[in-house]
Amino acid sequence: MLKTIKPKNARAKRILKKREPKVEENAKTAIFVRGSTTSQVVNDALSDLCCLRRSNSINFTKKNNIHPFDDDTSMNFFCAKNDASLFVIGSHSKKRPHNLIFGRMFDGQVLDMIEVGIEKAITMSEIKSQKCSVGMKPLFIFNGDLFETSQVHKTFKNMMLDFFRGQTLESINISGLEYVISITATGSIVDSDSTTPSTSDGKIFFRVYTIQMTKSGQKAPRVELEEMGPSYDFKLRRTKFAKEEVYKIATKVPKTLKPKKVKNIDVNEIGDKVGHIHLGRQDLSKLQTRKMKGLKRIPEDDDQTEDWSHKKRKV
Template structure:
């Protein structure tokens, strides 16, 4: 995989310790306390003070894809994350969320969508997108996927490996739809696919459009063991353009990506794995004497008569007489 930004690990709740007064508050604090393996990240979807129908449809469909780890705010809120962080950080602390999506609309920035992440209830990074076109899920005749399913995400385009803005967008989107960690993948459980395609940059160097599409999967008979997979567009279909990006502070990013000691693999001496997961071991043997190794008794390996010890040669001569 190309050099991609690491998504913040599960160690994302470095909170001060509070003493519980009763059993209910103890359960509440235990649920929010740092864990070795964290729960799936929750996202909040916030409406700005002024919104458009395009933004409302976008937030509604993204909320439908993110459920049940999502909280939708139906009332208008005076939030501007790039100008004032306090509003989003307050909502993140109150709802114990690590992801947020804010939709707003203005003459300067029409159909504006902001996606971001928080660490320790502080904004880690965020990216501002302009929704050029939105085809909501209700306009597609395809049946929507079940709630809580993990998607297969496909990123197309060279920009996701070279353009810093698109690399940041890929990292944020993967964190949004990551869900809970899974050790194995079942084809029957893979109900929908999200594709994100980046168009080539324009002649003046500006980042092109980013096409966000979602498809449902259906398994058909193929005559072999593996079924034939067909895709049917489910929606939403979004045409996005990157406007502004806020990168994380280096120290906060390192702390967010820190892996707990319990999850680090203990390195075993002389044992390694290749890219496919096959295990290889290296065995160290002592010095070997070739003359003592039992080999096939072929004529080429037998000692010559002159090379044998003198006592053995004398015995053979006496036997010949």
């Protein structure tokens, strides 16, 4: 860990102030680090993934002796020094060829990590097509039931959304939607502990497409997808999940950001507002109905009944 020291000048004070916790966080920075041994497939994958989120990423080209599953001290130092909360480590060995490790940080420590192996890769430069602009937010498509049932896939889905989330926006122009990331999970998986590798007979297919909008004769344009790259076939390997207590603290939303609850108004599953109206106790005897002579009450006393009928005849 870096030592906490008092700033000696105004520049250092501004840097430390930017690193302080905020109610509304800035866009997360990701670092891409090469291990002690890498392959050309891994190097190309690190460069292409860094290019997809080019605005908030740092790509290190020098090799580093980093093994986060064995000792995460060096990874904590790298992220703290660069003020990064996301990281990708590439390595290559006989036991784990073409290896990538996706991870997240919280409070200066590694929160969770997922290791995948690249079984098939197509770089962005190999696909001759139009590329997206820098700094654009992607759309995501997750295909497969495993993203709803498997804990490993749920974490991988959450991690990918965290990697490409970028800056929080209140609204977005339709012309700013330039590319789509499609992630498909196949097969079945057996969730494992944090220390042992997970066994899986399925794969995760990572694809990136650009959005082509053409005229449709209607108000909404016609949307077509064209493959942009990169394209990967991942196989899940080792995982390390955060403890439940730490994960709750990491995902806790400040009270100031929580929407104020309006009394007697809820939102249903579809997203429609539903209001609750509270009425007082109703007395049906005082209910105003249509006035008819046949519905008039007759007095209970017989004498009064005769007088009443006599008056009625007179009328």
